[in-house]
Amino acid sequence: MQAPLKFDIYKQHCPGRLFFERLADKWVLLILYVLMHQPLHFNLLKKNIEGISPKVLSQKLKMLERDGFISRHVQAGSPIRVEYQLTALGRDVSQTAYQLKDWSETNIKQVLAAQQYYDAQHN
Numbered sequence: 001m002q003a004p005l006k007f008d009i010y011k012q013h014c015p016g017r018l019f020f021e022r023l024a025d026k027w028v029l030l031i032l033y034v035l036m037h038q039p040l041h042f043n044l045l046k047k048n049i050e051g052i053s054p055k056v057l058s059q060k061l062k063m064l065e066r067d068g069f070i071s072r073h074v075q076a077g078s079p080i081r082v083e084y085q086l087t088a089l090g091r092d093v094s095q096t097a098y099q100l101k102d103w104s105e106t107n108i109k110q111v112l113a114a115q116q117y118y119d120a121q122h123n
Helices: 017-023 026-037 042-048 054-066 088-122
Strands: 070-075 081-086
Touching: 017 026, 017 088, 026 042, 026 054, 026 081, 026 088, 042 054, 042 081, 054 070, 081 088
Parallel strands: none
Antiparallel strands: 070 081
């Protein structure tokens, strides 16, 4: 019987670092948060996430699908529509994304004040 794999994110080649690389991306966090509420088509995702380009959205969706966070469903019709939704793994990580979103909206004033104070002291 094989011992379970152990990961240590402080080690340079630990695959667990992939999670941090993915989650540290603002677009990934926003996509996960938007999909937390309901499955959406590409254009509705783009509409809900101001500032994201179609190219970046497409890249991030492919990455999230590859990592197992979202699933892609093609709906027959004319035109063909593609819907994206969170997987169980995606729903789990989206809770973390929501906590970060909530924290940032609650605490951004303090961060901005700290930046202003720092800039005033160092300029």
